[in-house]
Amino acid sequence: MPAMRRVAGDGKAAGWAAVAALWPAAASAHVAQRALVLLLPTGHSIWGGTLAVAATFGLLALIPGRWLARAASARIVLPQGGEGLRPVTSWLGFLAMAGLVAAGLWGTRDPLENPLPLVVWTVFWVAFVILHAVVGDLWHWLNPWSGPLATLRRAGIGTRPVVALPGWMGLWPATAGLFAIYWFALVDLAPDDPSRLAIAVALWWAVHLGAMLVFGEDAWRGRGEALSVLTGFLARLAPVGRDAAGLRVLTLPGARAAEGVAPPGTAPFLLLALAGGSFDGLNETFWWLARIGINPLDFPGRSAVVAEHTAGLIGAWLTLTALYGGCVALGARLATGRASLAGAGQLALSLAPIALAYHLAHYLIVLLINGQYVLVALSDPLHRGADLLGLGPHFVTTSFLNRIETVGLIWNAQAAVIVGGHIWAVILAHAIATRLWGEGRAAALSQVPLAGLMVLYTLFGLWLLATPVGA
């Protein structure tokens, strides 16, 4: 995560940087926290959590698939309508964005005081995105395009697409956009810099506005704009939302996730969401730093690892894709006797809870620290020394990262989120596989490879939380 983190190059240069270095890596809040995590008995939780995911799969194999299907189809139809308000809510979203961009360009240069980086990286990228899995598709209402486009259409502009977005493109435009977001957050030198971020946000808005005028709002928001696609997948996990028939319904959480068809490119998109979230954690570990020849106690800064972290992000995606593809193909072979990737898109819908879990677990600490800066900014929105929320002086604290009791509490919460996400995914995968291959021994067997991958990924996720970090 930005708000929150070089190759040794020639030994001489790095050596000198370190000769002068007094300031060891212990300086990082994360490292202080990790030092305490290393004192915690995390081993039991890691193996216990991993076994819980495995046991869930075992248990599911004993439950008839139709039970799950029945639970997933249970729904209450909610009041429909309200769509007419969308242009208004979207205009509010646009005005908020415009105000934040202005603050980024002309407000304070401090990324922990300027509202733009705080809102983009903490409120939006962490809290708002996660909220979709709880309350439904907020971005549908608050995105900064629908309102302005409705107004343009009223003026006769953009009433119909100039060209149709080719079907073969699937979700690839959105996948490219998601890669750009992860690259900016994980690799760019200064993603928190208010003016740099203001330009990035304004560009993002303008490029996608243009694309929506060319390809149509629905087509581009459905397949081209990464944030719409990502929040759309997460919103399908929420208990409230529209089902495959377009009705607003209340269901069990996740019941809608596996419904309907998965557009082409679903698997690469969700695998990137998961790989990005995973690499943004892996890239801080001693293990990774050793791979790229960095002394973990002497992290030289982002500028020294641009190529390595770009390669790492792509590598994580390719590795995960290969593992996933292999497991799906093997599963199909076990079910039908023929290896096939036909179910890969549909089964990928089960990855959404894991991506959500990594997002929440990894950014929980960011949320706890930068969330305080958000409150301070809200308390003094014009940066004039007001204290509207009565927070008092020196409100921001990180003491919860320096005390073993709170570090233990946070660690257990993160671990529970990771395990919970995987259990949720195993249940979803089971429901999807049953639909694809029916019930019976062969169908149950078909799920073993993917379930095995999820069990191993649980182990990896919990290891990420417990292993020493240095960047």
Next chain:
Amino acid sequence: MSKTTAPEPRTTRATLTRRTALKGLAGGAALAAAPGWVPYIEAQSSAPLKLGFQVHRTGIGAAYGRWYDRVTTAAAALINEGGGIGGRPVEIVTEDDGTDPKRGAEVVEKLATQHGCDLAFGTLFSHVVMGSAPRAGELKLPYFVVSEGHHVASGRLNRYTLQPGITDVKSQVRAMAPWVTQNLGKKVTMIFPDYAFGHDHRDFFSEAVAAQGGEVIEKIAIPPTESSFTKYFPRIPRGTDVLYHVMVGPGVLTFVKELGEFYGTGARPAIFGFIDSLEAVDIATPGLDFLEGTYFWEGMPRYAPPDASEHEGFYRQRVGVDANGASMSDPKDIATYAHMFGCWETLHVIKAGMEAAGYQGPADRAKLIEAVEAMTGMPESREHPQGDKVFNGRTHQVFGHQFISRVEGARLSVVHKTSIEDGMYPDEVDYTTQPF
């Protein structure tokens, strides 16, 4: 006028923001403009002096950056309440360098050219200083670092880079040797991470111990990637009087815990370390009980000593730190107390330097450097709450007292304050011979 000069209102956040600090100065500037207020305010601009604050807001330095920012804000507010610098208010322009050397150089340039800052200050991590200082030199921008690295005094930087607010590591390590050898023993075993940071300690301390008639009898280098340390402890020779450790990183608490398990309740050598290992960490953390009775270097004592000066208390109160070195708003939020005073003292050196130079604007930058180079003694005062200091204008490095504290009842109690001379060493450079 009375509002701007009364320094007591520390109860609202409003008093602590930079903007307010600046606003309060409207009255302060008027006061300063009154005849006879200060001698150096002849016909000059009343526009704010822009001090560029290069801070580690993100990246691995963020935990320190938070406290450096807090101290800087408090010091700037105090300076403004007192009439600013040369009668002009001070505006702190913050730029985050992400704790990255390349970004550091960019930020220095932004401060100089985009924001029109008069100077830049506050850089902490040494690799960022090394990446940024050359750009400051090219831009002829006075650059006041607060990193305690030996890079300034070693001669590797330039005429525009100074470190007048905090002592350097070479001085700190050397200053420990007399007391350690005279009170804890002459046979020392060192445990250090096996890279340049650890090697610095090894080399500086070995040399200083030898000069005191002591000897480093074993040097145990630990690979930086190590996370378990028990296997190294049998290498500690039996005849060791003092174990000197400078472990850092996420393994440091494990190191202490395993060392405690290794010795158990039996006899052990005296143990001495640098607080850098545990800066901002609560000594009372379970598992660190073994630290009881061990010694630490501190740049400034975290726990207010009974004989602390009124200036020390004043500084603590203005920064919002209690007598235990924690935030007044959260007693568990431990400050980076051993180091952060450097920002406070640096800002006051900047003020004194600008006033002595009659600083008017960027054309006077060289005069400012010369004025600081001309400084020598800095008496203990509100401006220098850590203690009196001696500035070496040739090496651009300040020298001061160091503290040795003993862990007693899970608190640090000062047992010795070194003399300034204990930390002095021969000059390695004379920056005053370099042209501007």
